[in-house]
Amino acid sequence: MAELRDRVQGVFHCPVEIKGGFSDLAQAYNPERKQYLSSHLLAALGKAERNSRVVGIADADLYVPKLNFVFGEADMDSGTAIVSLCRLRQEFYGLAPNEDLFLQRATKEIVHELGHTFGLGHCPDSKCVMHFSNSLADTDVKGIRFCPRCRPRIVF
Numbered sequence: 001m002a003e004l005r006d007r008v009q010g011v012f013h014c015p016v017e018i019k020g021g022f023s024d025l026a027q028a029y030n031p032e033r034k035q036y037l038s039s040h041l042l043a044a045l046g047k048a049e050r051n052s053r054v055v056g057i058a059d060a061d062l063y064v065p066k067l068n069f070v071f072g073e074a075d076m077d078s079g080t081a082i083v084s085l086c087r088l089r090q091e092f093y094g095l096a097p098n099e100d101l102f103l104q105r106a107t108k109e110i111v112h113e114l115g116h117t118f119g120l121g122h123c124p125d126s127k128c129v130m131h132f133s134n135s136l137a138d139t140d141v142k143g144i145r146f147c148p149r150c151r152p153r154i155v156f
């Protein structure tokens with residue numbers, strides 16, 4: 001978490017603080033899918049304070065109806081987002097662990113969802129952090145930063 005905080009801080013150049021975790025993940029669990037309902041956890045984060053954003057980090061597999069899974073989800077009105085770490089690990093795909101790759105992916109997903117809380121949509125630039133990740137390959141291609149077109153739109 002400390003490593004992720006530092007990396008996210010490096011992108012936004014603003015204070016980033018680690019807070020306590022979710023009190024109850026169980027309420028969002030769907031036993032048929034063996035996954036957690038993303039929107040439910042997002043709502044549980046409440047509303048971010050003025051001029052701030054909140055990102056929930058869940059070490060659980062998240063979904064929304066009609067999709068097999070989601071890497072994350074964001075809500076512009078409440079200034080909150082949620083990111084799942086589950087599918088960002090090489091181990092999830094039966095591969096050898098790679099801590100740095102995992103942290104890079106997690107940073108990209110966190111920065112991406114935060115971008116949505118600032119009203120940014122998906123960007124056609126495949127290197128921009130706001131590019132849509134349909135798969136992890138897309139996530140690995142893009143950078144952790146906003147492109148020159150998206151960057152000016154991050155305004156507190």
Ligand SMILES: [Zn+2]
Nearest residue numbers: 112116122132
């Ligand atoms: Zn997105």
Ligand SMILES: [Zn+2]
Nearest residue numbers: 123128147150
């Ligand atoms: Zn962009």
